[in-house]
Amino acid sequence: MGPASPGGREPAPSRRALLGWGGAGLALGAAAAGGAVAAVRAGGDPEPAADSGAAVPFHGPHQAGIATAVQDRLHFASFDVTTEDRAELVALLREWTRAAERMTAGHTVGEGAYGGLAESPPDDTGEALGLRPSRLTLTAGFGPSLFARGRFGLDGRRPEALVDLPKFPGDNLDATRSGGDLCVQACADDPQVAVHAIRNLARIGMGRASVRWSQLGFGKTSSTTPDAQTPRNMMGFKDGTRNIAGTDAAALKKHVWVGGSDDAGWMTGGSYLVARRIRMHIETWDRAPLQEQEDIFGRDKGEGAPVGRSAERDEPFLKAMLPTAHVRLAHPDTNDGATILRRGYSFTDGTDGLGRLDAGLFFLAYQRDVRRGFVPVQRSLAAHDALNEYIQHVGSAVFAVPPGVRDKDDWWGRALFS
Numbered sequence: 001m002g003p004a005s006p007g008g009r010e011p012a013p014s015r016r017a018l019l020g021w022g023g024a025g026l027a028l029g030a031a032a033a034g035g036a037v038a039a040v041r042a043g044g045d046p047e048p049a050a051d052s053g054a055a056v057p058f059h060g061p062h063q064a065g066i067a068t069a070v071q072d073r074l075h076f077a078s079f080d081v082t083t084e085d086r087a088e089l090v091a092l093l094r095e096w097t098r099a100a101e102r103m104t105a106g107h108t109v110g111e112g113a114y115g116g117l118a119e120s121p122p123d124d125t126g127e128a129l130g131l132r133p134s135r136l137t138l139t140a141g142f143g144p145s146l147f148a149r150g151r152f153g154l155d156g157r158r159p160e161a162l163v164d165l166p167k168f169p170g171d172n173l174d175a176t177r178s179g180g181d182l183c184v185q186a187c188a189d190d191p192q193v194a195v196h197a198i199r200n201l202a203r204i205g206m207g208r209a210s211v212r213w214s215q216l217g218f219g220k221t222s223s224t225t226p227d228a229q230t231p232r233n234m235m236g237f238k239d240g241t242r243n244i245a246g247t248d249a250a251a252l253k254k255h256v257w258v259g260g261s262d263d264a265g266w267m268t269g270g271s272y273l274v275a276r277r278i279r280m281h282i283e284t285w286d287r288a289p290l291q292e293q294e295d296i297f298g299r300d301k302g303e304g305a306p307v308g309r310s311a312e313r314d315e316p317f318l319k320a321m322l323p324t325a326h327v328r329l330a331h332p333d334t335n336d337g338a339t340i341l342r343r344g345y346s347f348t349d350g351t352d353g354l355g356r357l358d359a360g361l362f363f364l365a366y367q368r369d370v371r372r373g374f375v376p377v378q379r380s381l382a383a384h385d386a387l388n389e390y391i392q393h394v395g396s397a398v399f400a401v402p403p404g405v406r407d408k409d410d411w412w413g414r415a416l417f418s
Contacts, residue, residue, distance in 0.1 A: 053132030065137030074217030078180030141399030217345025269403030277395030298325030
């Protein structure tokens with residue numbers, strides 16, 4: 001991810017043009033939008049993006065980072081909007097969008113990390129210089145608090161599906177790790193690329209938005225590519241076997257993308273995100289017998305096959321599992337068809353001061369309607385799941401994720417503020 005060069009990438013805008021970030025001063029040319037999308041092998045076949053470090057297209061009807069093939073690393077940030085001026089918030093969203101276009105295409109922000117005025121801070125922090133795009137995606141959302149009465153003229157614009165989550169049994173939520181007016185999910189195959197993106201958005205937002213909380217993640221715990229190997233969570237079990245595939249247009253339309261007939265027209269093509277920080281009691285789990293672990297999940301630990309089956313993707317026979325088995329309780333057949341797209345990551349944030357790992361799952365779930373997706377599934381799990389003895393939900397947030405940015409004149413949330 002280096003500075004723009006005269007050899008094919010568009011020139012960086014002047015610092016004078018940068019003073020008007022909210023305008024159309026940062027148009028991305030075809031080289032940025034498509035030239036880095038796929039590397040080509042010597043034989044002429046496209047090299048898989050995961051192998052090439054290529055760019056994921058930023059523009060489209062849906063935001064990237066939802067159905068996109070899940071990357072290896074995450075930096076998720078929730079922001080509080082500190083300005084009370086609607087025009088300043090709109091300008092921030094425009095600036096963030098322009099910066100996101102550049103970073104996801106492998107460019108630095110503005111004039112870059114060096115070469116500008118020596119008397120001014122550089123426009124880019126510079127730690128991603130020389131790195132490839134690494135399939136970076138940036139996905140933005142709006143929290144319920146943004147729609148509070150008297151804030152930014154958004155009264156009556158809050159979608160009915162953007163509900164305040166109920167308190168579930170066993171929740172022990174930390175307010176400093178929950179909620180937020182805005183969120184940005186940065187996913188990439190290189191952790192430095194993801195961190196660089198959030199760092200620069202936070203820098204751009206200074207004086208108008210500040211980071212409320214953030215979470216680093218590694219080792220994806222679910223996949224939108226069922227043809228690839230299913231990843232494992234920190235408990236050693238395969239996770240996301242029955243997740244929605246990113247290529248399953250029918251399932252995405254039914255369960256993930258907001259439709260034109262849904263309650264908020266500005267959300268058409270968007271989705272709703274639930275983020276939960278789930279602490280795992282690793283040390284207790286590691287002392288549990290293997291049979292108990294497998295009974296709790298309803299799958300064997302080696303192959304990942306459901307109880308009574310031989311292969312991971314065999315159709316599960318739910319009644320063969322214990323009534324408290326995690327797979328049985330989370331299955332759509334147990335929850336009137338409720339289906340979500342999971343995009344979780346493992347985390348390890350040091351220790352808790354008592355010699356125990358502060359580790360677990362940063363759970364991300366996208367759905368068409370939170371009331372018919374996450375809420376019924378979590379009610380079922382919170383009430384009966386045997387896994388609750390080994391986990392605790394300690395952070396929570398919900399966001400409306402608007403549709404994708406269509407072109408260089410569009411920006412995150414344009415339909416909401418129009």
